[in-house]
Amino acid sequence: MHVFELTRRLIDIESITPNEREIGNFLWKLLSEMADRFDGNAERMPVESDRDNIFVHFDQPVVVLSTHMDTVPPFIPSSQDNEDIWGRGACDTKGIMAAMIAAAERLLAAGHRHFGLLFVVGEERNSAGALVAAQNPRGSRFLVNGEPTENKLALGSKGALRYEIIARGHMAHSAYPELGESAIEKLLDALERIRRIELPADDVLGPSTLNIGTIRGGRAPNVIADQAMAEIFVRVAGDISRIRQKVKNAAEPDVAAKEVLMIPSAHLRALEGFETTVVAFTTDIPAFGGAWGEPFLIGPGSIHVAHTAEERISKSELLDSVALYQRLVERLSSSA
Numbered sequence: 001m002h003v004f005e006l007t008r009r010l011i012d013i014e015s016i017t018p019n020e021r022e023i024g025n026f027l028w029k030l031l032s033e034m035a036d037r038f039d040g041n042a043e044r045m046p047v048e049s050d051r052d053n054i055f056v057h058f059d060q061p062v063v064v065l066s067t068h069m070d071t072v073p074p075f076i077p078s079s080q081d082n083e084d085i086w087g088r089g090a091c092d093t094k095g096i097m098a099a100m101i102a103a104a105e106r107l108l109a110a111g112h113r114h115f116g117l118l119f120v121v122g123e124e125r126n127s128a129g130a131l132v133a134a135q136n137p138r139g140s141r142f143l144v145n146g147e148p149t150e151n152k153l154a155l156g157s158k159g160a161l162r163y164e165i166i167a168r169g170h171m172a173h174s175a176y177p178e179l180g181e182s183a184i185e186k187l188l189d190a191l192e193r194i195r196r197i198e199l200p201a202d203d204v205l206g207p208s209t210l211n212i213g214t215i216r217g218g219r220a221p222n223v224i225a226d227q228a229m230a231e232i233f234v235r236v237a238g239d240i241s242r243i244r245q246k247v248k249n250a251a252e253p254d255v256a257a258k259e260v261l262m263i264p265s266a267h268l269r270a271l272e273g274f275e276t277t278v279v280a281f282t283t284d285i286p287a288f289g290g291a292w293g294e295p296f297l298i299g300p301g302s303i304h305v306a307h308t309a310e311e312r313i314s315k316s317e318l319l320d321s322v323a324l325y326q327r328l329v330e331r332l333s334s335s336a
Helices: 003-011 021-037 090-109 128-134 183-195 240-251 315-335
Strands: 041-048 051-068 084-086 114-120 142-145 153-157 159-168 209-217 227-236 256-263 276-279 294-297 312-314
Touching: 003 021, 003 084, 003 090, 003 315, 021 041, 021 051, 021 090, 021 114, 041 128, 051 090, 051 128, 051 315, 084 090, 084 315, 090 114, 090 312, 090 315, 114 128, 114 315, 142 315, 153 294, 159 183, 159 240, 183 209, 183 227, 183 240, 227 240, 240 256, 312 315
Parallel strands: 051 142, 142 294, 153 276
Antiparallel strands: 041 051, 051 114, 084 312, 159 227, 159 256, 209 227
């Protein structure tokens, strides 16, 4: 199957987290057939009910190419024009999966066998698949993680802190506000304090950033709100422990800051002959924890169109990435 056709087939399988069962079955069939043709081994790595990581390898893997099979909502079916393939997951990361599979075919045809492919679930929410994989290493020396970096090796990626900021109050008739206690006013005051937090920066990764992503609460416009909540997301560069303490201090005593996700930032190595970049998004790399080897981060596509209605991947960049992954596996295998 041509890499363009495979990309569109993968896009057209809806796999919004945690609905990865169908795409997992598709990949299992595809990679099992590859294992049969080239005397390899394919396995399912259970994560939770109906959700499996899919792993295939040929001899003892030195390098593993890995990315995630889940996407953010909403589902957008595939389409194409002369330049691009469009649809949800086109660059994040179904085009990347297709490129890795195409690179594997080329490597095997050329007699290279000391590598594997690992496709995991849950990256878009909590790295559930990578965390399970970290408990089940297969002895590889290098892990090449695929995310849209415009085919450049990333020198680092920011970490992530996600919180639910929860406020409680007391309901009352809005004509008599003195009889109630507004959870919404408490929440707004706390969010303003949180917005004023001085965030750390990193020489490579740049400044940390904070986004208030959602706000909800209250019962009706004529009722003093007894409950309210906001979700905030910090893209972390620098000392994550300092940010955690500052968020806690800014929230208290009026509201509670419930931490729901913490992923540290990552600094990565360059390789001679590969262009480099720095990315602000978070990846599965910290969740792997080095269990699958030294990590590298690279893939076709632009993060600027990921998670948008205009998500797409350049056909020329997709083709280039097939050769790039092949070259990277050959390079890292020879250095082991």
